[in-house]
Amino acid sequence: xxxxxxxxxxxxxxxxxxxxxxxxxxxxxxxxxxxxxxxxxxxxxxxxxxxxxxxxxxxxxxxxxxxxxxxxxxxxxxxxxxxxxxxxxxxxxxxxxxxxxxxxxxxxxxxxxxxxxxxxxxxxxxxxxxxxxxxxxxxxxxxxxxxxxxxxxxxxxxxxxxxxxxxxxxxxxxxxxxxxxxxxxxxxxxxxxxxxxxxxxxxxxxxxxxxxxxxxxxxxxxxxxxxxxxxxxxxxxxxxxxxxxxxxxxxxxxxxxxxxxxxxxxxxxxxxxxxxxxxxxxxxxxxxxxxxxxxxxxxxxxxxxxxxxxxx
Amino acid sequence: xxxxxxxxxxxxxxxxxxxxxxxxxxxxxxxxxxxxxxxxxxxxxxxxxxxxxxxxxxxxxxxxxxxxxxxxxxxxxxxxxxxxxxxxxxxxxxxxxxxxxxxxxxxxxxxxxxxxxxxxxxxxxxxxxxxxxxxxxxxxxxxxxxxxxxxxxxxxxxxxxxxxxxxxxxxxxxxxxxxxxxxxxxxxxxxxxxxxxxxxxxxxxxxxxxxxxxxxxxxxxxxxxxxxxxxxxxxxxxxxxxxxxxxxxxxxxxxxxxxxxxxxxxxxxxxxxxxxx
Numbered sequence: 001x002x003x004x005x006x007x008x009x010x011x012x013x014x015x016x017x018x019x020x021x022x023x024x025x026x027x028x029x030x031x032x033x034x035x036x037x038x039x040x041x042x043x044x045x046x047x048x049x050x051x052x053x054x055x056x057x058x059x060x061x062x063x064x065x066x067x068x069x070x071x072x073x074x075x076x077x078x079x080x081x082x083x084x085x086x087x088x089x090x091x092x093x094x095x096x097x098x099x100x101x102x103x104x105x106x107x108x109x110x111x112x113x114x115x116x117x118x119x120x121x122x123x124x125x126x127x128x129x130x131x132x133x134x135x136x137x138x139x140x141x142x143x144x145x146x147x148x149x150x151x152x153x154x155x156x157x158x159x160x161x162x163x164x165x166x167x168x169x170x171x172x173x174x175x176x177x178x179x180x181x182x183x184x185x186x187x188x189x190x191x192x193x194x195x196x197x198x199x200x201x202x203x204x205x206x207x208x209x210x211x212x213x214x215x216x217x218x219x220x221x222x223x224x225x226x227x228x229x230x231x232x233x234x235x236x237x238x239x240x241x242x243x244x245x246x247x248x249x250x251x252x253x254x255x256x257x258x259x260x261x262x263x264x265x266x267x268x269x270x271x272x273x274x275x276x277x278x279x280x281x282x283x284x285x286x287x288x289x290x291x292x293x294x295x296x297x298x299x300x301x302x303x304x305x306x307x308x309x310x311x312x
Numbered sequence: 313x314x315x316x317x318x319x320x321x322x323x324x325x326x327x328x329x330x331x332x333x334x335x336x337x338x339x340x341x342x343x344x345x346x347x348x349x350x351x352x353x354x355x356x357x358x359x360x361x362x363x364x365x366x367x368x369x370x371x372x373x374x375x376x377x378x379x380x381x382x383x384x385x386x387x388x389x390x391x392x393x394x395x396x397x398x399x400x401x402x403x404x405x406x407x408x409x410x411x412x413x414x415x416x417x418x419x420x421x422x423x424x425x426x427x428x429x430x431x432x433x434x435x436x437x438x439x440x441x442x443x444x445x446x447x448x449x450x451x452x453x454x455x456x457x458x459x460x461x462x463x464x465x466x467x468x469x470x471x472x473x474x475x476x477x478x479x480x481x482x483x484x485x486x487x488x489x490x491x492x493x494x495x496x497x498x499x500x501x502x503x504x505x506x507x508x509x510x511x512x513x514x515x516x517x518x519x520x521x522x523x524x525x526x527x528x529x530x531x532x533x534x535x536x537x538x539x540x541x542x543x544x545x546x547x548x549x550x551x552x553x554x555x556x557x558x559x560x561x562x563x564x565x566x567x568x569x570x571x572x573x574x575x576x577x578x579x580x581x582x583x584x585x586x587x588x589x
Contacts (some may be wrong), residue, residue: 029414033418105330117323122580126334128575134521136522136542137538137541249523250520270431287435291429
């Protein structure tokens with residue numbers, strides 16, 4: 001059985017483990033941790049620090065002169081780089097535009113899947129499939145859907161008499177909304193599964209008691225379901241926001257940042273800067289800015305969570 | 313519990329809408345993969361191919377080195393999955409059983425690593441691997457995938473370890489088994505299903521991965537499936553949509569099959585890591 005109230009159990013069990021005679025200060029633990037710790041330090045923590053340092057250098061690919069420290073020059077350039085801030089704005093629109101509908105749609109689906117409905121198994125299976133698909137394939141699939149001539153979207157619109165359709169991914173106005181729809185579709189599984197698990201942890205008796213007391217569906221949701229669901233909802237939304245800000249493959253395949261940079265997410269921008277133009281230092285500075293934004297988001301999220309916890 | 317008929321109808325209507333939204337792109341991919349060029353070029357594409365054909369699949373294999381790419385993907389994904397699980401299991405054990413600073417730091421890294429922007433990681437990784445002459449090599453990619461799949465593997469495995477009663481290990485210790493002995497002959501067998509599930513999930517993640525592969529693999533004979541698939545995109549005429557769809561469909565099959573096997577354990581394991589004691 002899983003339940004939120006059980007979270008603290010391991011903490012209570014731990015002292016029992018500590019009573020055991022300890023042979024010295026945890027040499028065994030180090031021995032067990034080392035095989036994973038070394039790769040983490042060499043290929044994750046190390047590169048991260050290296051990356052932050054690169055942001056303060058003029059590192060470029062394929063240059064023969066030695067790399068030099070240039071202080072905050074990259075960041076000063078970045079401040080004045082309107083293209084980057086444009087891309088940054090697009091990234092925010094994309095992240096929020098995907099995360100919010102994703103949450104609402106996944107919540108609706110999770111509520112439905114929590115009911116005793118026929119075809120529930122089918123919806124469950126379908127909702128999980130995108131999780132298993134390579135992002136590149138998801139992108140290719142939606143290119144086929146959006147294809148102006150052979151795509152099913154325009155064909156359906158023609159059948160319904162809603163005009164001739166358009167070239168969704170090349171239209172200046174439609175490209176960003178079109179890729180956002182794909183982002184929502186692709187991210188449904190994780191959100192739905194997390195919310196469904198949260199729902200299954202809400203106390204059923206409370207629900208029934210509220211129903212007996214004459215509370216309508218909306219009131220039951222607000223007073224019983226939501227308080228229990230809140231922690232899961234906040235956690236998955238924060239994660240979604242971060243994942244979406246770091247998104248790359250979907251949009252790379254769908255539009256490659258086009259048309260005219262309308263879907264050029266910050267990740268695509270930094271990728272081009274680093275691996276097309278070879279500006280490693282400058283691209284690293286962009287990465288630093290993204291880290292800063294993610295950190296601020298996380299901080300806001302944590303503060304909101306603490307404050308919200310007080311109200312509840 | 314009572315639910316009015318009106319509410320039921322509404323629920324089914326909503327469920328139907330979800331089914332359509334979730335299924336139609338998948339069905340369209342399938343439909344396109346089996347359509348002959350003439351139908352693809354038709355002004356009124358249909359859902360069900362009138363003359364289904366396998367030509368698209370043959371053409372896809374002719375146009376791009378799909379088999380070779382699949383082999384590269386398989387090597388990268390298998391290598392990453394096996395190594396990740398081998399090194400993650402002992403560490404997850406420490407995270408689950410110990411309260412020390414080490415366990416805390418490890419858990420902290422698992423959480424923080426979710427927020428890493430890949431850009432900041434990929435440039436230094438590229439430079440490091442270049443110095444080690446591991447650019448454009450599958451082993452180099454495996455190293456990156458191992459570290460990249462570690463947070464999730466640790467998270468899941470720690471959950472599975474917590475599900476093994478500590479009393480069992482204590483009993484083994486009382487019987488005189490050393491720590492390593494206990495781990496290998498008592499804990500590991502009980503963990504086996506969880507370890508397999510974690511490995512399979514790491515496999516899927518690596519099989520599907522695109523960004524690192526795009527940056528680190530330069531020549532076609534080294535590239536993995538997702539990278540090779542993008543070569544189909546670009547100057548595609550309508551007639552090339554068929555092979556594109558066919559290749560995309562084939563590339564998804566392995567991860568779909570593996571995912572179907574582990575799906576229950578994964579969703580269960582995620583929760584085990586999060587809430588279960």
